[in-house]
Amino acid sequence: SPQKLQSPEKPYLSPKKESSVRRNLLGVIGSPNKVSSIVSEISTKEIPSNAVKQGLKLPYKYRTLTEIFRAIDTVSQILYNRKEVITLVKLKPAVEEMLKKTLTRKHLAQIKYIYPNAYDFRQEKLKQYGNGIRQEEWNLVVIPNIETTENMTSEILLKRRRKLYETLIELVKNYHNEFLLSLNPPMIIEKDQITRWHPEFDIEKVPDIEESNIPQTPVHEKFTTGKEVLEKARQIFNCNTRMEQALAKLKAVRGTAPLSEEENPVPQTSILKGIPKALLEKVRQKQVAKALVSMTRSVDKDKEVQLYCRLPEIARFTRSVFVSEKKCVLQLDMVAEKLGNSYRCFLNKTEIEDHLRVISREIPEWLEFHEKRNSVFLKLNKNADLSVVINKLEKLAKEKSEF
Numbered sequence: 491s492p493q494k495l496q497s498p499e500k501p502y503l504s505p506k507k508e509s510s511v512r513r514n515l516l517g518v519i520g521s522p523n524k525v526s527s528i529v530s531e532i533s534t535k536e537i538p539s540n541a542v543k544q545g546l547k548l549p550y551k552y553r554t555l556t557e558i559f560r561a562i563d564t565v566s567q568i569l570y571n572r573k574e575v576i577t578l579v580k581l582k583p584a585v586e587e588m589l590k591k592t593l594t595r596k597h598l599a600q601i602k603y604i605y606p607n608a609y610d611f612r613q614e615k616l617k618q619y620g621n622g623i624r625q626e627e628w629n630l631v632v633i634p635n636i637e638t639t640e641n642m643t644s645e646i647l648l649k650r651r652r653k654l655y656e657t658l659i660e661l662v663k664n665y666h667n668e669f670l671l672s673l674n675p676p677m678i679i680e681k682d683q684i685t686r687w688h689p690e691f692d693i694e695k696v697p698d699i700e701e702s703n704i705p706q707t708p709v710h711e712k713f714t715t716g717k718e719v720l721e722k723a724r725q726i727f728n729c730n731t732r733m734e735q736a737l738a739k740l741k742a743v744r745g746t747a748p749l750s751e752e753e754n755p756v757p758q759t760s761i762l763k764g765i766p767k768a769l770l771e772k773v774r775q776k777q778v779a780k781a782l783v784s785m786t787r788s789v790d791k792d793k794e795v796q797l798y799c800r801l802p803e804i805a806r807f808t809r810s811v812f813v814s815e816k817k818c819v820l821q822l823d824m825v826a827e828k829l830g831n832s833y834r835c836f837l838n839k840t841e842i843e844d845h846l847r848v849i850s851r852e853i854p855e856w857l858e859f860h861e862k863r864n865s866v867f868l869k870l871n872k873n874a875d876l877s878v879v880i881n882k883l884e885k886l887a888k889e890k891s892e893f
Contacts, residue, residue, distance in 0.1 A: 546659055546662070546663075546684070546685070546686070546687070547687070547693065548655075548658055548659065548662060548693075549662070549693045549694050549696055551698065551699075552658045552662070552696075554591070555597065555600055555601065555604075555658070555699065556654060556655055556658065557589055557591075558585065558593060558597050558601075559601055559605075559608075559650075559651065559654055560647075561584075561585040561588045561589050562581060562593075562601075562632075563634070563642075563647050563650060563651065564588070564647070565580075565581055565585055565588075566581070566632065566634050566642065567642040567647060570634060570641075570642045571641050571642060575614075575616065575631060576631065576632045576633065576634070577616070577629040577631055577632065578595075578598075578629065578630040578632065579629060581593065581632060595630075595704060596701060598611070598704055599701035599702050599703070599704050600698075600699040600700070600701055600702075601654075602702040602704065603699060603700050603701060603702035604654065604657055604661070604699055605650075605653065605654050605657060606702070607635050608634070608635060608650060608654070609632050609633060609634055609635060610632075610633040610635060611630060611631070611632060611633075611704050611705055612630075612631050612633075612705055613628050613630060613631070613705045613706070613707060613708065614628070614629055614631045615627065615628055615629075616629045616631075628707045628708060630704070630705065630707070660681075661699075662687075662693065662696060663681045663684065665696045665697070666684070666687055666688065666691055667679075667681065669688065669690075669691050670688060674774065675774060675775070675778060677778055677781070677782065679782065679785065684785050685787060685788060685789065685792075686784055686785050686787060686792070687785065688781050688784075688785055689781060689784060690781075780892070783892065794890060795887075795890050795891050797844070797845060797848065798848070798883075798886055798887040798890045798891075799887045799891070800833075800845060801845060801848065801849055801852075801883040801886070801887065802880045802883045802884050802887070803833070803834075804829060804833065804842070804845050804846070804849070805849055805857075805876075805880060805883055806876070806880065807828075807829050807833065808829065808846070808849075808857070808870065809870065809872075809876055810832075811825055811828045811829065811832075812870045812872065813872070818869060818870055818871075818872060819860075819867050819868065819869045819870075820867065820868055820870075821865060821866070821867055821868075822843065822846075822859075822865075822866040822867065822868055823839070823866075825868055826839040826842040826843055826846075827839070829842050830842055846859075846868065847859065849883070852882070852883070852886060853879055853882060853883075855871060855874065856870070856871050856874045856879050857869070857870055
């Protein structure tokens with residue numbers, strides 16, 4: 491038989507790529523140990539501070555300062571790693587572009603007061619390039635204080651941000667402690683035990699952060715007219731004319747004139763007049779105990795209280811769904827979807843299922859869960875009195891909120 495010729499396509503087939511030659515997408519990662527170390531390193535960056543875990547909130551002006559500090563640190567990191575001189579002229583447009591807010595010297599002075607070791611500020615004469623003219627001008631130089639002088643890493647930024655946040659939280663706790671001591675009767679609570687501010691404590695009325703001194707631009711006076719020179723000479727040699735002497739005497743006479751007597755304030759009638767003191771003391775003690783429970787309650791306990799407070803309204807909507815469908819048994823997914831559309835705030839299906847399971851656990855004779863054919867169904871007792879069910883759920887919510 492004639493010899494078969496070799497197919498012309500085979501020599502042109504591309505060689506098979508082996509798995510060992512695959513491209514390493516992570517670049518520096520060469521072994522599983524390095525991968526695990528980097529993953530653990532990333533996870534440690536996301537660990538929140540104790541203040542964040544407690545759920546304590548800062549006033550708006552303090553939160554604005556933390557945002558500005560974060561933006562300044564971010565821009566400073568880029569310039570610092572490039573070995574550039576960080577000036578206010580470079581920071582201002584970049585920070586304002588990030589936050590859409592105006593950066594002023596007041597913000598820098600507040601940051602220096604609350605976090606003195608964050609930056610060093612000094613005035614330097616730097617060359618300004620542009621318009622074909624080289625000239626030196628005074629600039630405010632901002633130098634970040636970091637432990638290592640090589641590079642500003644994300645870990646350093648995160649530590650600095652947490653330190654500022656914890657310092658602000660500690661400052662608000664001091665104002666909160668002063669407020670508690672001014673109450674009648676005064677309340678004494680350890681700062682570490684506070685997880686929530688007092689209900690009557692207006693957090694937005696806390697004082698502004700004080701400003702620290704920042705180096706100002708040296709002012710060199712330039713005289714262009716003879717009048718300016720004469721005025722400066724008059725200030726230096728303190729030339730006192732007759733008119734100035736007369737004005738000084740008039741001011742002295744006005745200062746020694748007797749002040750008009752202030753009108754006596756009209757005494758205001760008390761709203762609590764006629765109420766027994768024992769009853770008032772009892773009400774005050776009850777308010778203090780309630781505020782103490784709310785301030786020292788944990789985050790998990792607070793979520794549980796909120797869940798029980800939603801149960802009466804969710805029970806009412808649940809019965810409405812069963813009545814509108816004219817059935818006693820419905821699928822859980824359908825009920826959860828209808829409740830999510832009916833409730834006043836957003837709750838996903840998992841959260842609604844948790845609420846329904848709590849209702850089923852507390853009142854099993856009214857609502858039951860059944861699993862059939864890989865599906866979960868709800869069975870409602872329509873003959874039960876809804877008002878009794880709601881009263882029982884409201885009582886449970888009240889008990890949970892008191893303890």
